[in-house]
Amino acid sequence: MEWQFFVELVTNGMLTGLMYALVAVGFVLIYKSTDAINFAQGEFCMIAAIVVAGAIKLYGFPVWVAIGTGLLFMLVFNWGLERVVLRPMIGRPVVAIIMATIGLALMFRGLGPLVFGAETRPIPLPIPDQPIIWGPFFMAPIDVLGAVISIGFMAVFGWFFMKSRKGVAMRAVADSHQVSMAMGINVERYFVLAWMLAGFVALLGGLVWGSAIGVDTQLAALGLKVFPVVILGGLDSIVGVIVGGIIVGVVEAISAGYIDPFVGGGTKDFTPYVLMILVLMVRPYGIFGKPIIERI
Amino acid sequence: MFHRESGYFKTTYQADMALFPLPIGRVAIAGLAVLFFVVFPIVMDDYYLTLVNLAAIAVVGALGLNILLGYTGQISIGHGAFMSVGAYTAANFAVHFDLPFWITIPSGGILAAAVGLLVGLPSLRVKGLYLAIATLAAQFIIEWTLNHTPVISGGVQASIEMPRPVVFGNTITTPTEMYLFLLPISVLAIIATLNLVRSRIGRAFVAIRDQEIAAEIIGINVYRYKLLAFMISSFYAGVAGVMATYYYGVANYEAFQLPISIDYLAMIIIGGLGSVLGSVFGAFFITLLPFGVRIFMETVGVFFVEGVYLAQVIAQMRLIIFGGLIIFFLVVEPEGLNKLWQNIRNYFRVWPFSY
Incomplete structure (x- = not known):
């Protein structure tokens, strides 16, 4: 029974981790193309989920229409944000960008409940409630769905970045803004594209997490959860996001299963951070991150 | 303001190194001192004095963060945690060993500095965003x-009741007394920072901020100065934590969680990075903002929102205005309130000419 407990913790941890990866890929996307870290990614997920759940609850939209509305909203919304807030931040010190996204995060946390009401709402995705029982193991269907979406999306995303014309252009922009401008790439257009993609990812993350734990401002805490994921994997690596996600998910599950009973709970909120610091000491740019070469 | 800077000749090194070289500066500072130490305690009622008390605490913390972020360029999103270290240290010393405030305040600062040193350790290898997350x-x-170590945090809800500070045999109880207790510490912190940033250490900090590799090449021990910056910053944070503990009368980690760290970041962003005056402006601005929002909502908001929801809407409005202001300052005036003040001052300095 002991090993079964362990295996169950690990499998569920991996599923959760893949769901984290889905949120975390939004950070990577932004960082890769615009060199900014987005402290509001959790809030993006929250806003997307609140819009979808609000459309279902307040206006009686069917689920798919509501999701479409959410998608449209996130794309337009992020396009606007990039224009108004984030474009002036290009080339500014790191702290300016961090603070701008923190400012956004705070605004969303106020705006979401102000516009759509503060109560917790469900997102009724058409999936079964009963756990999937496979031998002695239990898995929640939403976790499995989340993991599948996550893996599928990563595959598409990897293809997009490696093969498609737009993806290659985006990588060029990430590498050097100046050189890509000289090569005839419209850098600003790709910034907008990156933020809109991040909005799309946030919608996916918001849907999966929203239907897993319910939609309210608590969803924004996801943003803090996925920092260890992106840092462990390296801020600019898609493979890193998946690996980091799985590591964090498993570490969380194991610390919740084995350490919590001895110290009275709450360890899973910070063990990923401890692990992250240890990794940073050895590899300052994460496991798969690209080292930044500094010059005068 | 309406003065000329010419005609003052410095004949000694002391005169050249004075903090306020112009007589007008000394007069203005004396005037401010009278205003804050004599006029305010007499004129202001208790409610406003408590607000100024909160701001006085925030000034110390903001100065500390500005030394680290504004002068040395190292990001810290853990400022609140250092404050809590100072707070619990002081509370334990005051409760278990019955130590007076002039020991608990520095000791809280020193222990926070030690923790800051630990946190700063990765700063040589880990930079920028990665450091922020660390x-x-x-x-x-x-x-x-x-929260989980009862030996430090007293067990019950991780809070320790703090005895009231005793100054020259008087126990401090009223807001006015608290004000006169806290304000000198803030003033001391401001003067210390003003002197620190123009010393050898301060210049090394600025060199590291502007170009780390270049600083290393001209012989600055980057690692040592980065750690020093972390220690000094955490010392300030620890002192601010002790002040807050004396002010609230209880040490509790909930008063120093992540939102507080973000508040302090917002203070120095809005006030002005790398500026002592900016830290003070920012501290007052951010501390008074929630009260301003409340007054505004209670007078204007009642026409739009039903009474039952008002408290909730005020909390949400506070977040929105707070976030909006951060973004506004970053986009429109990146150098913060300090820059606005400089503009006003420069306008009057050369008045009636344009330059």
């Missing part, structure tokens, strides 16, 4: 440790 990790780890 300090965020420190915030969570310190919070959790305090």
